[in-house]
Amino acid sequence: MPASTVKGMTPSPNSRDSAWVLEAIIRTAPAADPRWQEQLDRLRPVATYDRETQTWHARLGALDLAGMRVLQTLFDAAHIHGTEVRLAPVPVPAYWNGPTFTKDPEVASLVEAQADPGRPLGQLPLA
Numbered sequence: 001m002p003a004s005t006v007k008g009m010t011p012s013p014n015s016r017d018s019a020w021v022l023e024a025i026i027r028t029a030p031a032a033d034p035r036w037q038e039q040l041d042r043l044r045p046v047a048t049y050d051r052e053t054q055t056w057h058a059r060l061g062a063l064d065l066a067g068m069r070v071l072q073t074l075f076d077a078a079h080i081h082g083t084e085v086r087l088a089p090v091p092v093p094a095y096w097n098g099p100t101f102t103k104d105p106e107v108a109s110l111v112e113a114q115a116d117p118g119r120p121l122g123q124l125p126l127a
Helices: 033-043 065-081 105-114
Strands: 019-027 048-050 055-060 084-091
Touching (some): 065 084
Antiparallel strands (some): 019 055, 048 055
16 A cells, blocks of 8 residues: 555555646637537647547646746637636546646645536635
């Protein structure tokens, strides 16, 4: 059993239990063919398409130059095409091997609420 799951032990700052990534969920805006293709061309380099949910996804683990370029691309798509972009902190996916943000007490509550899809919006756990 990993040390971070032993009762009473605090996860180390570098464990996956104390980290999160920023997920962007993107819904494309309806557009005529040339504008539609332009919108997709903006998203393809920074996001992946999920056929099941019909949304695009991008994840960031750092607000470095590469992360800022991804965010700028998403904000440009929203501004130019009306693309909907939602950002949310999420637990680190099992496959993720990039950088991560470290939980702090305020963000930890939000991350835990995001990981609990059955919890109604606004009902965050009390610290």
